[in-house]
Amino acid sequence: MSGSASPRPDGERLLPPVAAEDFGLEFRVVARGGIRRGIRLERAFWLSLKQMAERRKCTIGMLIDEIAESQAQTGNNLTSAIRVACMRGLGDENLTLRRLASINTISAILLACPSPAFALASSKKILTFNAPFQQLVKRQLPIAPNDDARHDLKLALDLNVADIFARLDANGEAPVATGFVIGAGERRYRGQLNAVRAPVLEPELLMAFVFGG
Numbered sequence: 001m002s003g004s005a006s007p008r009p010d011g012e013r014l015l016p017p018v019a020a021e022d023f024g025l026e027f028r029v030v031a032r033g034g035i036r037r038g039i040r041l042e043r044a045f046w047l048s049l050k051q052m053a054e055r056r057k058c059t060i061g062m063l064i065d066e067i068a069e070s071q072a073q074t075g076n077n078l079t080s081a082i083r084v085a086c087m088r089g090l091g092d093e094n095l096t097l098r099r100l101a102s103i104n105t106i107s108a109i110l111l112a113c114p115s116p117a118f119a120l121a122s123s124k125k126i127l128t129f130n131a132p133f134q135q136l137v138k139r140q141l142p143i144a145p146n147d148d149a150r151h152d153l154k155l156a157l158d159l160n161v162a163d164i165f166a167r168l169d170a171n172g173e174a175p176v177a178t179g180f181v182i183g184a185g186e187r188r189y190r191g192q193l194n195a196v197r198a199p200v201l202e203p204e205l206l207m208a209f210v211f212g213g
Contacts, residue, residue, distance in 0.1 A: 002171050032061035039064070043080060048086040055093075072189065103128065106207060116210035119198055122161050126153070136210065137182065140189040154183045164195050165204060173197060180208075 022044040023084075030037045041049075051058050071081035071151065103119070108116045110130040118129035120179075137153065158179040167176045175194040182189050192212040198205035 030061050031062050032059070033066050035065075035077070037064065037068070039079060039082070041082060045083055046084050048090065049082070052086070052089050102200065106200065106205065107181070109207065115207065118208050120155075120195075120203060120206040120208055124155050124157065124161060126155060133210065137184070137189075141182070141184045141187045150185065156181045156183075161206065164206060165197070168195075168197050175209075180210075 022042060022182045024043050025040050026046055027038065027040045027165075028046070029127045030039060040140055049060050049063055051160050053063055056063070063085075064078075067081050067085045071078055072190070074081075076084075077105055106119050107128050110119065111126060113130055115134065116130065116133035118133050119127045141153075159176070164176045164178065173196065175196050177192060177194055180191055180193055182191075191210050193208045193210045195206045195208050
């Protein structure tokens, strides 16, 4: 049985590739408060410690001091305690990011926006929207009570969704302006919007903010 991860049927990997240098052991002397500690860790864990220290605006030595104090009470090996602390730190950060990167967060952002706004999938399907956008549709595409054409609401963008994502990548996530048309039955409304990348892990979504008609 091979130890390498098998790709999914769609060809994407389940895990990011692991580079050979990540396994290389590095010996470093960490000094703090008059205490010098010689520690040998895989390069990947040194990188994790560096990133944790940058996020917490402290030094690697301060982190290792805290880990050393905790492991002294449990009797665990210091290097093992550092590895576990790195994994726990990454796990906690990942959980926080997943809570933020959700459709609930997108809905909250749209609800807080006073102008018409909606979230858009790559298929141009509107996933969620705020009350001003709903009011815009009702005002610009008036439909009789017994007419269900609004349920068949269509959206067209002057720019292709893939092109919008490409421009966001190229311009440091600066908003991309484009024209759009929404239609219900035989009625049409043309406007302008700013598109930004939605803060979700997957799939990629756009948040669109209408600024003119």
